Amino acid sequence: MATIAEDAQAAPAPVKDVRHLAVGDIVDGFALEAQLPAGGMAGFWRVKHPDFSLPLIMKIPLLRAGEDPITIVGYEMEHMILPRLSGRHVPRFIAAGPFEQPYIVMEFIDGRSVRELLAQTPLAPDRVAAIGAQIAFALHDIHRQHVLHLDLKPSNVLLRPNGEAVLIDYGLAHHELLPDLVAEEIDDPVGTGPYVAPEQVLRDRTDPRSDIFALGVIMYFLATGERPFGEPQRAAEWRRRLWRDPFPPRSWNPQVPPWLQEIILRCIEVDPDRRYATAAQLAFDLQHPNEVALTHRAQRLHRDAFLTVLLRRLRASRTPAPLRRKSVSGMLAGAPIVVAAIDLDGDTPLADALRDAVRRVLVTDPSARLACVHVLKTARLAIDTWEDAQGRNLHLQRMIELKHWARALPIDPTRITYHVLEGGDPGAALVEYARNNQVDHLLLGARGGTPLRRYLGSTSTHVVAQAPCTVTVVRAHRTAVTAETDAAQAST
């Protein structure tokens, strides 16, 4: 058997690769400081450059003459996509090498790979949900930038010390506005066996919900210590997940609560339409376990019966699923997280007008997710304010009123939730809520402007100025008399 060194002599590499480099070498101004463990397709070095103060890593594809087109295509794709991504959830792109010496220099992420957590599985459900939510935030962030990762797995997720997830390795990624070199170069489905989504097995590389599937597999693994679809190596074995459902997580680990099983099994549905429409909607459920609408998925303890599976298998072999063209931006735009902020102390016409406005949004975007939010004004910020008897009653009373307000809205019960927030400043509470929940659109009512309100600034003014999303301010139709009265007041 030939050693690697002999291979290199027999077929001289056309480019200088990681095996020819040593500590102290300078590549285009980047000083090589330490070699890191190599991946399957690339070598890694810690590097330093006088122009950059942040810690850097150089990724060098292991290119050999005429071999392994996936390595070079992976490099081409990452070189295309990484410079176009920004934000906290991706390593910052710094530089790329010339044709003769390909490499990519990017920010070194100080964080632990989720892979390191696999030795500690099963993790506590709350921890699984917290990590899952962080990864979902990161996914939503790259999806908003038109990118699908398509190779999401524990080793490609780094967790910063503050818990934030960073997604690395865009070699198999897809950018919906750029050519997909992977799809054209490789005839077989590509991905990583345990994590690849059914539609990827069928060579559809355009569905953002493939990443949600992979995240479901990761959470399944973290919650149970088992892989739902095993570790198939050959792409031919990947098809099995089209018909064979995995054991429900609770059958491995009874500590998995129904809400977490509901979330995980929904993520790994074979039909993408039955998964979460967006990573933001998934993150929402992971952050609000008590609000997860439980279905038959939550209670299952067994896999489907033999006959059901057999029928699915026959169907899968007869009719290959049609390739659905989904654009990421279209999916995100069609499945927004909408918040209705209802002031239950306010006047009825305004609450009615707000409901009308929400109804119009729901009719336009049938996949929207609606959160009805009321802010309970508290004088104190102590956490136990609502644990005294009176406070608890008020909290519960507000929930009942919220549900009453929303009862006539045209929305599936699994897509609406109710939240009573507490805070001294309703505007600040709403802005924080919008930020923490990846909210796309916030609707709130504005009462008529009294001079005092104009002087001090209203809740809606504050929210419009501060919220990180689209804000619709709703007003009730006012009679001419009221408007004139207001005008008269304003002019005094």
Place this chain on the structure above:
Amino acid sequence: MRIAVLSDIHGNREALTACLDHAGTAGADRFVFLGDYVGYGADPGFVVDTVAAHSARGAIAIRGNHDEAIEVGTNRMNDSAALAITWTREQLNPTQRAFLSGLPLTAKEADRLYVHANVNAPAAWGYVTDLYTASRSLIAMDAHIAFCGHIHVPALYHMSQTGKIASFEPVGGVEIPLSRHRRWLAVLGAVGQPRDGNPAACYAILDTERHALTYVRVPYDLDTAARKIRAAGLPPRLADRLYEGR
């Protein structure tokens, strides 16, 4: 360097002016014209003068089949195209006609190749319509990127080192990085008579430092261009199709 590449202007003064203005704002410092300056549109003289002026300042200009037809005739053209050529011939002065007949079929600069119709047989005016016709150009070319026009529908073809060929429908205004590890064939849409369903003028900007290509769509004064076609007595269909982008 930012190179603006414009193809198939076809006597459309309003579209050309809008594209040149846009390219100026976008920082283009070099211009390449891929041919078919005349035919269809009502301002062939203005377009030829404008291209000739750029050419005198160092721009690349190559010949298209409509430019050739001014000289050699229209026996391979459909009726409205042939009518437009006959009309155009009368509009051009000897200087303008001499400019057209002196243009080369292809031009090469650094690792970039420019041609009107296709790389493999530029004088035969065959269209690049699909993967097969694109493959003939991609195999024949001795360059990192080749530009052509002629078909009035934008597309981007590429070939990997293993010979796999694929096509991509470019999205206007999105910068596409051109990997050095493959060959590219950029088929431009038309400045003066788009046929991809989008009536906005189409041209492209190549950024040679960033190795990136952007297809640009520029809205222009369609009404004036169409009105002049009708006023000149050219087939009304040539005016109507500007609105449809077909």
